[in-house]
């Protein structure tokens with residue numbers, strides 16, 4: 001990775017947060033590093049824009065930075081990309097959004113919300129996949145074949161997401177419509193409430209956000225070392 005062509009005007013930094021400092025150090029020594037007008041896009045979880053900007057300025061690599069957070073569903077063009085930047089030139093942010101929009105939803109957020117969006121949409125895919133696995137296990141426990149159970153769980157999750165994305169009503173109302181008095185859904189929802197389902201998901205987003213904050217402070221320490 002010693003070479004950074006000077007013609008390369010947009011560079012994605014997609015290494016693990018712990019690798020970022022050493023990668024920046026190596027970029028500084030690259031022949032093309034003198035180009036200070038290029039746009040840097042970091043997708044690293046946790047590392048704040050101020051830490052990244054410090055690494056860029058230490059390496060005299062310019063200061064045009066976009067901090068972005070995609071999720072793995074971008075592979076299927078139904079992902080989320082959140083980003084924050086202090087770049088004032090609208091043509092640059094428009095170009096970035098044009099690049100990202102085919103991948104799914106692309107939303108600009110304040111820097112202070114990046115760790116929370118990383119937790120919710122970046123890591124949230126894993127939380128939902130775990131829920132999907134568990135739903136499928138539930139079906140298998142009740143005698144369904146594994147393949148059918150997994151297929152029904154995934155399709156049901158997609159259906160719930162499509163309903164939530166297209167309906168005018170909030171998810172709570174959509175849920176009520178499935179919950180007949182004395183019916184099967186209420187029986188299942190009661191079991192979820194007893195297991196603190198909602199609370200556990202809220203805890204998961206909070207824990208992932210806090211981890212992002214920790215990664216930010218540790219990379220700041222590293223960038224000063």
Ligand SMILES: NC(=O)C1=CN([C@@H]2O[C@H](COP(=O)(O)OP(=O)(O)OC[C@H]3O[C@@H](n4cnc5c(N)ncnc54)[C@H](OP(=O)(O)O)[C@@H]3O)[C@@H](O)[C@H]2O)C=CC1
Pocket residue numbers: 001014015016017019022023043044045046069070071072122
């Ligand atoms: N996984 C996810 O869902 C998401 C991840 N991210 C972020 O993306 C980043 C990468 O994560 P992920 O893709 O999961 O990790 P991977 O381990 O899959 O990929 C890391 C990449 O970095 C390369 N790499 C490692 N060390 C160096 C180095 N010293 N110099 C140059 N390249 C290096 C690796 O190359 P090689 O394979 O050749 O070793 C590999 O291509 C992380 O910062 C993560 O926070 C952001 C959003 C979502």
Ligand SMILES: O=C(O)[C@@H]1CCC=N1
Pocket residue numbers: 045118122123
């Ligand atoms: O945990 C991770 O490495 C990544 C960051 C965003 C989602 N997962």
